[in-house]
Amino acid sequence: MSFDKVKNNHLEIKAVKISGVGKCSVKVEDDNLIMKPLEIDYDSEIVPFSKIVNLSYDAGNFIIEPKIKVTTNQITYNLKGVNDNDSEMMSFYTKLKSIKRESYSKRLNLNDDIEYDIEEDIYDHKQEETSKKSLPTINKNYNNQLAKNFSKNTSQDTNKEDPTEEIRKYHKLKEDKIITEEEFNKKKKELLKL
Incomplete structure (x- = not known):
């Protein structure tokens, strides 16, 4: 045509x-x-x-x-x-x-x-109806693999916070005049392991 x-x-x-x-x-x-x-x-x-x-x-x-x-x-x-x-x-x-x-x-x-x-x-x-029947199996396998990968990648120190976040918290305390400049610098060095 x-x-x-x-x-x-x-x-x-x-x-x-x-x-x-x-x-x-x-x-x-x-x-x-x-x-x-x-x-x-x-x-x-x-x-x-x-x-x-x-x-x-x-x-x-x-x-x-x-x-x-x-x-x-x-x-x-x-x-x-x-x-x-x-x-x-x-x-x-x-x-x-x-x-x-x-x-x-x-x-x-x-x-x-x-x-x-x-x-x-x-x-x-x-x-679509045929593929929906196999979907629960695929989802289950995917979720299992995802959980397995996640558990491998998580560190043992899940309770430790990011040092930069801690420093920000202390900086806020310093700005609010709750801690002194000296205390802030001391804590910052401690968190950064200097």
Whole structure:
């Protein structure tokens, strides 16, 4: 699929939810991603493809709607599906990713044969459930190792305070005229082992 063919399709999703804005239509037109609010009177947000640094897709499940994340250097747009438009969201993401790859190729003057690596980040909730089962074991092992390392690294003199902190305390006492300059200097030398 060539970049020009996809670009001329005026690829569009009729409705997605964007946090803080509400329902929007999203379309690709002339090397830009255009997000137009449907419920409130805001101007369209235009994001040039050259500004997009990451694209990712969360397929969702029967409770959670799918989500496309479009990240620029300044902001991440979370485009959340509405009204069971899962297939439309996946199709839009796939085409968006394809356009972004071809856009990179053109900008970097690369051959079409060379694929520029855009992060493949399609989130699978089934995989998450499987990995959650092994999480307690991993956490237990990690905590045990952490405790073991900590006990090795702690010194025998845990009751001793840092000499600089002690000196600060004595300096404060001297400033409050509770001890004399002479007493302070004597204690300082003692703490610094001079």
